[in-house]
Amino acid sequence: xxxxxxxxxxxxxxxxxxxxxxxxxxxxxxxxxxxxxxxxxxxxxxxxxxxxxxxxxxxxxxxxxxxxxxxxxxxxxxxxxxxxxxxxxxxxxxxxxxxxxxxxxxxxxxxxxxxxxxxxxxxxxxxxxxxxxxxxxxxxxxxxxxxxxxxxxxxxxxxxxxxxxxxxxxxxxxxxxxxxxxxxxxxxxxxxxxxxxxxxxxxxxxxxxxxxxxxxxxxxxxxxxxxxxxxxxxxxxxx
Amino acid sequence: xxxxxxxxxxxxxxxxxxxxxxxxxxxxxxxxxxxxxxxxxxxxxxxxxxxxxxxxxxxxxxxxxxxxxxxxxxxxxxxxxxxxxxxxxxxxxxxxxxxxxxxxxxxxxxxxxxxxxxxxxxxxxxxxxxxxxxxxxxxxxxxxxxxxxxxxxxxxxxxxxxxxxxxxxxxxxxxxxxxxxxxxxxxxxxxxxxxxxxxxxxxxxxxxxxxxxxxxxxxxxxxxxxxxxxxxxxxxxxxxxxxxxxxxxxxxxxxxxxxxxxxxxxxxxxxxxxxxxxxxxxxxxxxxxxxxxxxxxxxxxxxxxxxxxxxxxxxxxxxxxxxxxxxxxxxxxxxxxxxxxxxxxxxxxxxxxxxxxxxxxxxxxxxxxxxxxxxxxxxxxxxxxxxxxxxxxxxxxxxxxxxxxxxxxxxxxxxxxxxxxxxxxxxxxxxxxxxxxxxxxxxxxxxxxxxxxxxxxxxxxxxxxxxxxxxxxxxxxxxxxxxxxxxxxxxxxxxxxxxxxxxxxxxxxxxxxxxxxxxxxxxxxxxxxxxxxxxxxxxxxxxxxxxxxxxxxxxxxxxxxxxxxxxxxxxxxxxxxxxxxxxxxxxxxxxx
Numbered sequence: 001x002x003x004x005x006x007x008x009x010x011x012x013x014x015x016x017x018x019x020x021x022x023x024x025x026x027x028x029x030x031x032x033x034x035x036x037x038x039x040x041x042x043x044x045x046x047x048x049x050x051x052x053x054x055x056x057x058x059x060x061x062x063x064x065x066x067x068x069x070x071x072x073x074x075x076x077x078x079x080x081x082x083x084x085x086x087x088x089x090x091x092x093x094x095x096x097x098x099x100x101x102x103x104x105x106x107x108x109x110x111x112x113x114x115x116x117x118x119x120x121x122x123x124x125x126x127x128x129x130x131x132x133x134x135x136x137x138x139x140x141x142x143x144x145x146x147x148x149x150x151x152x153x154x155x156x157x158x159x160x161x162x163x164x165x166x167x168x169x170x171x172x173x174x175x176x177x178x179x180x181x182x183x184x185x186x187x188x189x190x191x192x193x194x195x196x197x198x199x200x201x202x203x204x205x206x207x208x209x210x211x212x213x214x215x216x217x218x219x220x221x222x223x224x225x226x227x228x229x230x231x232x233x234x235x236x237x238x239x
Numbered sequence: 240x241x242x243x244x245x246x247x248x249x250x251x252x253x254x255x256x257x258x259x260x261x262x263x264x265x266x267x268x269x270x271x272x273x274x275x276x277x278x279x280x281x282x283x284x285x286x287x288x289x290x291x292x293x294x295x296x297x298x299x300x301x302x303x304x305x306x307x308x309x310x311x312x313x314x315x316x317x318x319x320x321x322x323x324x325x326x327x328x329x330x331x332x333x334x335x336x337x338x339x340x341x342x343x344x345x346x347x348x349x350x351x352x353x354x355x356x357x358x359x360x361x362x363x364x365x366x367x368x369x370x371x372x373x374x375x376x377x378x379x380x381x382x383x384x385x386x387x388x389x390x391x392x393x394x395x396x397x398x399x400x401x402x403x404x405x406x407x408x409x410x411x412x413x414x415x416x417x418x419x420x421x422x423x424x425x426x427x428x429x430x431x432x433x434x435x436x437x438x439x440x441x442x443x444x445x446x447x448x449x450x451x452x453x454x455x456x457x458x459x460x461x462x463x464x465x466x467x468x469x470x471x472x473x474x475x476x477x478x479x480x481x482x483x484x485x486x487x488x489x490x491x492x493x494x495x496x497x498x499x500x501x502x503x504x505x506x507x508x509x510x511x512x513x514x515x516x517x518x519x520x521x522x523x524x525x526x527x528x529x530x531x532x533x534x535x536x537x538x539x540x541x542x543x544x545x546x547x548x549x550x551x552x553x554x555x556x557x558x559x560x561x562x563x564x565x566x567x568x569x570x571x572x573x574x575x576x577x578x579x580x581x582x583x584x585x586x587x588x589x590x591x592x593x594x595x596x597x598x599x600x601x602x603x604x605x606x607x608x609x610x611x612x613x614x615x616x617x618x619x620x621x622x623x624x625x626x627x628x629x630x631x632x633x634x635x636x637x638x639x640x641x642x643x644x645x646x647x648x649x650x651x652x653x654x655x656x657x658x659x660x661x662x663x664x665x666x667x668x669x670x671x672x673x674x675x676x677x678x679x680x681x682x683x684x685x686x687x688x689x690x691x692x693x694x695x696x697x698x699x700x701x702x703x704x705x706x707x708x709x710x711x712x713x714x715x716x717x718x719x720x721x722x723x724x725x726x727x728x729x730x731x732x733x734x735x736x737x738x739x740x741x742x743x744x745x746x747x748x749x750x751x752x753x754x755x756x757x758x759x760x761x762x763x764x765x766x767x768x769x770x771x772x773x774x775x776x777x778x779x780x781x782x783x784x785x786x787x788x789x790x791x792x793x794x795x796x797x798x799x800x801x802x803x804x805x806x807x808x809x810x811x812x813x814x815x816x817x818x819x820x821x822x823x824x825x826x827x828x829x830x831x
Contacts, residue, residue: 013741048737050737130352133351
């Protein structure tokens with residue numbers, strides 16, 4: 001069977017405070033994913049290798065890693081796509097906890113900060129809202145985010161300032177702002193208008209390139225900037 | 240040893256756990272009391288396997304549909320092994336739950352006028368399945384997770400692996416968990432505990448399930464004397480991708496997809512599901528819209544007869560969606576198009592998808608009463624880990640997403656109610672159990688025997704696949720049981736290669752395997768004991784190939800014993816509304 005070399009950045013904090021690189025030669029065929037290669041290493045070569053994974057079908061968002069320097073889902077990237085030795089590192093811009101496992105807490109805090117739920121004054125109704133396919137289509141793409149964090153690894157601004165709410169959280173805010181059932185935009189704009197809100201984004205657009213679900217966070221953030229500009233202007237007149 | 244108190248502890252952050260958490264919070268608010276609700280998950284909640292459900296959630300919705308019809312479909316689908324009082328409760332509450340999700344923002348697919356769109360699903364008389372394209376579970380999970388953030392009284396401990404339920408005086412007293420990031424143990428004292436840990440599909444080699452679906456909660460309850468019920472009923476989903484087992488939703492057939500053998504023939508007409516329905520006119524309960532057990536069995540027969548094709552090493556049949564056209568496929572089944580392209584390089588717009596059955600769902604589980612409470616006071620279970628009695632011998636597609644909402648809510652309310660009238664157990668009395676767990680974990684971390692979890696796991700999943708597959712016989716099941724028992728004893732001689740505390744995922748996989756072996760034993764025992772064929776349990780043994788209502792209109796119950804083999808007993812089925820009748824589909828089931 002053909003094999004390929006994976007060079008993996010290891011970090012074992014109980015042994016050493018310094019990360020190191022370790023190489024593994026793994027068998028592969030046309031269908032072998034990076035995740036399957038990691039599973040092969042863990043099961044047959046080195047049981048101490050640590051990483052997150054679960055669904056192996058690109059919907060749970062667990063297995064983000066840097067593959068040759070690019071943020072990727074391990075389960076949706078394949079060895080066949082890479083000539084030569086493949087380097088695997090933990091997702092950039094997050095603190096590393098062990099091997100390929102990063103600290104996700106800041107990401108979750110940012111998600112929660114934008115009040116990602118419907119806000120309206122008709123909580124007690126037992127009827128569905130009407131929402132036409134056109135109204136649904138306005139936000140549907142932005143609701144497809146799987147919270148994998150790849151866009152945060154792609155975002156230079158998040159790399160500089162982890163307080164930046166970042167692509168996924170801003171996209172989620174925009175998703176609810178665009179929902180015809182929602183009346184919470186004014187509340188969410190407070191977060192978006194902050195310095196760590198939409199205005200930190202410098203429109204590099206790499207977040208949308210790396211998104212494994214084609215959510216297009218860059219578009220959401222920049223539509224958010226338009227909304228924020230309007231909001232700030234209106235507030236100016238109100239003063 | 241750290242410890243914390245919470246009125247209600249929920250183990251598992253998938254659909255059932257999140258729904259339970261919100262229900263408990265709402266219940267406490269309504270009662271005007273303050274309760275702390277603590278949800279533990281071994282992953283982050285949005286990684287839970289609910290996320291991978293695709294097709295939809297069932298509830299009587301259209302004017303032509305009736306509650307009676309959903310009841311009849313579910314009971315017939317279960318081969319009359321469902322608890323009929325529970326089914327009755329379920330069909331009456333499913334619609335309300337789907338509406339509630341809509342009120343919380345779930346992006347349900349819509350009709351042009353803005354009302355809810357429904358689609359056809361297998362074994363259902365009419366279209367009653369709500370959907371959000373083909374990512375229904377994903378949208379339900381994320382809607383619930385995001386909505387849960389509104390409730391400050393719901394606190395989470397993400398990436399905490401629950402090791403055991405704590406009990407005092409025959410009642411639940413809390414749980415003991417391991418913080419994955421540090422390896423530290425923590426005792427969580429609680430008045431009510433809800434287990435919502437999902438199924439056990441990873442007991443089998445070829446399955447549609449995520450890696451985390453290892454049956455942990457089932458094993459925990461089982462070890463405390465709670466029965467596992469109907470474990471012999473393991474659902475094979477008829478359409479998984481070859482190689483990986485990745486799920487290809489039943490909604491493909493609901494939308495009109497065809498199943499073809501290698502000769503391009505719609506073979507389902509030869510298995511009591513015909514006559515053939517015209518292209519583009521799918522008909523409920525006919526052909527491709529038969530129930531999952533029958534369809535997976537038909538694959539097995541075709542395979543035996545040499546009429547399956549090949550994809551790499553796998554025997555396959557073909558799911559043909561081409562006639563639906565690109566625009567429709569990309570609207571209704573975008574995820575399926577993405578998965579087929581990414582994982583087997585097939586574009587469903589231009590090529591049929593090769594597929595084969597894969598283990599998908601654990602019909603059995605932790606026995607609960609109709610209010611989701613187990614025989615251990617204060618311990619509740621909901622969702623796939625539970626056997627509240629909805630699915631019997633075969634679950635209908637799209638009943639389980641509705642189930643986790645209906646019974647997740649009920650479990651949450653019940654747990655909150657109990658917590659209003661119960662005091663915390665004495666902390667001293669938990670100490671012994673905590674210390675036992677600490678010793679066990681320490682011993683396992685240092686274990687230096689001659690077996691590896693990988694070796695044992697591989698033998699387990701192979702044994703289960705061989706012995707408890709789509710068709711079973713006495714010898715095969717006995718062999719599987721013998722193997723599992725042997726593996727259980729070899730498990731005592733295990734060796735770990737990772738001795739660290741921080742994110743020791745090998746340790747967790749080892750513990751999961753220990754849980755899995757207990758459940759596998761229960762599954763084999765119940766399968767051997769059921770000397771008939773019903774739903775997903777089909778025997779090849781002479782004289783046992785038919786349903787036998789005289790002897791086996793009974794639930795199996797398996798009880799754990801510490802130092803002796805687990806024990807099988809039987810329990811009457813609630814058939815108060817509908818006496819067992821012939822289960823038929825296609826023309827043979829006309830009017831049923």
